Amino acid sequence: xxxxxxxxxxxxxxxxxxxxxxxxxxxxxxxxxxxxxxxxxxxxxxxxxxxxxxxxxxxxxxxxxxxxxxxxxxxxxxxxxxxxxxxxxxxxxxxxxxxxxxxxxxxxxxxxxxxxxxxxxxxxxxxxxxxxxxxxxxxxxxxxxxxxxxxxxxxxxxxxxxxxxxxxxxxxxxxxxxxxxxxxxxxxxxxxxxxxxxxxxxxxxxxxxxxxxxxxxxxxxxxxxxxxxxxxxxxxxxxxxxxxxx
Numbered sequence: 647x648x649x650x651x652x653x654x655x656x657x658x659x660x661x662x663x664x665x666x667x668x669x670x671x672x673x674x675x676x677x678x679x680x681x682x683x684x685x686x687x688x689x690x691x692x693x694x695x696x697x698x699x700x701x702x703x704x705x706x707x708x709x710x711x712x713x714x715x716x717x718x719x720x721x722x723x724x725x726x727x728x729x730x731x732x733x734x735x736x737x738x739x740x741x742x743x744x745x746x747x748x749x750x751x752x753x754x755x756x757x758x759x760x761x762x763x764x765x766x767x768x769x770x771x772x773x774x775x776x777x778x779x780x781x782x783x784x785x786x787x788x789x790x791x792x793x794x795x796x797x798x799x800x801x802x803x804x805x806x807x808x809x810x811x812x813x814x815x816x817x818x819x820x821x822x823x824x825x826x827x828x829x830x831x832x833x834x835x836x837x838x839x840x841x842x843x844x845x846x847x848x849x850x851x852x853x854x855x856x857x858x859x860x861x862x863x864x865x866x867x868x869x870x871x872x873x874x875x876x877x878x879x880x881x882x883x884x885x886x887x888x889x890x891x892x
Contacts, residue, residue, distance in 0.1 A: 647842050651703040651704075653704055655699060677859075677860050678847075681864070723807075740783040740784060742798055746802040746806055750807065769805060770805065771783075774801060777798070791824070817849050860877040
C-alpha cells in the first residue's frame with residue numbers, strides 16, 4: 647500500500663530525515679518509536695505531504711505521490727492526526743464530523759448535500775457511535791476531556807473513509823484511566839474496519855498490544871523495522887532508545 651525509497655528531508659543542507667526506506671502492506675499496523683527529536687513526526691509530515699521531500703520517492707498504491715499535495719494524498723485515502731488537537735472549541739462534536747464528511751465529498755456534490763440539512767445525518771451518527779461519542783454529539787469540543795478530543799479527531803478522520811491512517815502520539819495528554827478505552831478504539835479501527843495504521847507513540851505497553859511491526863527512528867534514520875519481539879531484543883536499538891532496554 648505504501649512504499650518509501652530513500653525518502654529524505656533536509657533544511658539548509660542539514661538532513662532531518664535521511665534515506666528512509668520501507669514498505670507497508672495493506673491492513674498492517676506499524677508503530678514508530680525513538681527518542682525525542684529522532685525524526686518520527688518529520689517522517690509523518692513527509693508521508694502526508696506537509697514537508698516536501700528533498701530526495702527519494704514515496705508511492706501510494708503503486709502511484710508516485712512524492713510531489714502530490716496534502717489534499718491530493720487525502721483524496722487517495724491517506725488520513726492523519728497530530729500531536730496537538732486542532733479542534734474548534736465553539737463547534738459541537740456533531741458539527742465537526744458533519745463538516746469533515748462534507749469536505750470528503752467532491753466539491754459540487756458536497757455543496758448540494760450541505761444545502762440539505764439531513765444529508766449527513768446517518769453517516770455522522772454511525773461515526774459517532776463507533777468512536778463512542780454519540781452521547782456527546784451536541785457538546786462543544788472545548789468542553790470535552792482530552793481523551794474525548796482524541797476520539798473526536800479519530801471521528802473526523804474516519805468519516806472521510808481513509809484507507810491509510812497516520813496517528814501521531816494519540817495518547818499524549820490522555821489520563822492513565824482513559825488510555826485503555828482509546829487503545830481499544832484504535833484496535834477496532836485497525837482490526838474491525840481493516841484500516842492500515844502507522845502510529846507514533848511512546849507508551850511501549852500500548853504498542854505491544856497493537857503493532858504488527860515496530861519501526862525505530864534515530865537521528866532521522868530508520869534504525870530497525872521488525873516484529874516487536876525482535877526489536878526489543880536488538881542491543882543496538884536498546885542503546886539508541888535512551889540507552890534503556892525496551
